[in-house]
Amino acid sequence: MAGEMDSPAATPRTKKSLWPSVLRWIPSSTDHIIAAEKRLLSIVKTSYTQENVNIGTGPPGSKIRWFRSSSNEPRFINTITFDSKEDSPTLVMVHGYAAAQGFFFRNFDALTKHFRVIALDQLGWGGSSRPDFTCKSTQETEDWFIDSLEEWRKAKKLDKFILLGHSFGGYVVSKYALKHPEHVQHLVLVGPAGFTSEVDHKSEWLTKFRATWKGAVMSHLWESNFTPMKLLRGLGPWGPDLVRRYTSARFGEYASGDVLTDKESILFTDYIYHTLAAKGSGELCLKYIFSFGAYARSPLLERAAEWKVPTTFIYGFEDWMNYQGAIDARKNMSVPCDIIRVPKAGHFVFLDNANGFHSAVLHACRRFLTSDPNAYPLAEGVISI
Numbered sequence: 001m002a003g004e005m006d007s008p009a010a011t012p013r014t015k016k017s018l019w020p021s022v023l024r025w026i027p028s029s030t031d032h033i034i035a036a037e038k039r040l041l042s043i044v045k046t047s048y049t050q051e052n053v054n055i056g057t058g059p060p061g062s063k064i065r066w067f068r069s070s071s072n073e074p075r076f077i078n079t080i081t082f083d084s085k086e087d088s089p090t091l092v093m094v095h096g097y098a099a100a101q102g103f104f105f106r107n108f109d110a111l112t113k114h115f116r117v118i119a120l121d122q123l124g125w126g127g128s129s130r131p132d133f134t135c136k137s138t139q140e141t142e143d144w145f146i147d148s149l150e151e152w153r154k155a156k157k158l159d160k161f162i163l164l165g166h167s168f169g170g171y172v173v174s175k176y177a178l179k180h181p182e183h184v185q186h187l188v189l190v191g192p193a194g195f196t197s198e199v200d201h202k203s204e205w206l207t208k209f210r211a212t213w214k215g216a217v218m219s220h221l222w223e224s225n226f227t228p229m230k231l232l233r234g235l236g237p238w239g240p241d242l243v244r245r246y247t248s249a250r251f252g253e254y255a256s257g258d259v260l261t262d263k264e265s266i267l268f269t270d271y272i273y274h275t276l277a278a279k280g281s282g283e284l285c286l287k288y289i290f291s292f293g294a295y296a297r298s299p300l301l302e303r304a305a306e307w308k309v310p311t312t313f314i315y316g317f318e319d320w321m322n323y324q325g326a327i328d329a330r331k332n333m334s335v336p337c338d339i340i341r342v343p344k345a346g347h348f349v350f351l352d353n354a355n356g357f358h359s360a361v362l363h364a365c366r367r368f369l370t371s372d373p374n375a376y377p378l379a380e381g382v383i384s385i
Helices: 002-006 030-043 138-156 168-179 204-210 213-222 228-234 238-252 262-277 282-289 300-308 324-330 352-364
Strands: 048-056 075-082 090-094 116-120 161-164 184-190 311-316 337-342
Touching: 030 048, 030 262, 048 138, 075 138, 075 161, 075 238, 090 168, 138 282, 161 168, 168 184, 168 300, 184 352, 228 238, 228 262, 228 352, 238 262, 300 324, 311 352, 324 337
Parallel strands: 090 116, 090 161, 161 184, 184 311, 311 337
Antiparallel strands: 048 075, 075 116
């Protein structure tokens, strides 16, 4: 028997890869992302429920489909809902570009003491469905995110809620509130993108950079919709190390405020990698929403006069996103608007200075939490301008 097993005729033939094992790509998928999310959220003490919210195959009655797939399979939004006190106001948290809901892992415990916190992965990001992205215009691209968020709201049977968005997520929730103001009690925009256009905010350095060969190459890649995630996928087994270097530098050596613990860094790096390395989908929105330099093609500043929802802007002192856009928008808003700045924090203010961020959110939403107008004062160093 042993001789038969050892003979070539008895040995199953397998096709050998031309690539050595070290060069084989690191896999990622929705399952990998959800598993990495679970590991990361093991840090959070508050219990939560994870669910895939079915948003159907497309917005009813819309001439523009989000998915444009060959099948009518339903799509899902990965959602986590935390345990909360009965009758707590609902806070929906929306992540930014190249991110996912797990980026708020340092905030869930503190915020769930006051809110019913629900965090989601936008369509095409994180553990949500990643349909082929075939939008060809700014309007189509905005509809992709706004309409999918509205179908998610319907599926979750939410009527009114506080809506928080970070960076690109701030742009999305602002556009959502302009279209569906009846559902949004308050907007909390954290370092939001998209308030100014290149025309509104001419940048001398960008003009000079574009004139260089490097600038010309970068501009071409932008217009070709070459995303950082495509580069990461192309690096294969070197991708995780690149993410580790970024995480260690941005939230460690070059952190604007609190650094990640070793455990947080390991789990967060793993989570970031899998969310970025999975199939490209929502990431391809970039060139349709922003021109090179991250200036909005359909700037929110132009619609400030249409604002119907009270709004609070939150920026880190060292946020690369310029808060001047918020100041200019406020001049044309007819609803209450506050701008809060948090020290020892950059663009990821909720990670850099979590306590300062929590203070800003509670102050912004105090009318939903108590009848005392003097409750929830801003923490030391956090300022309202």
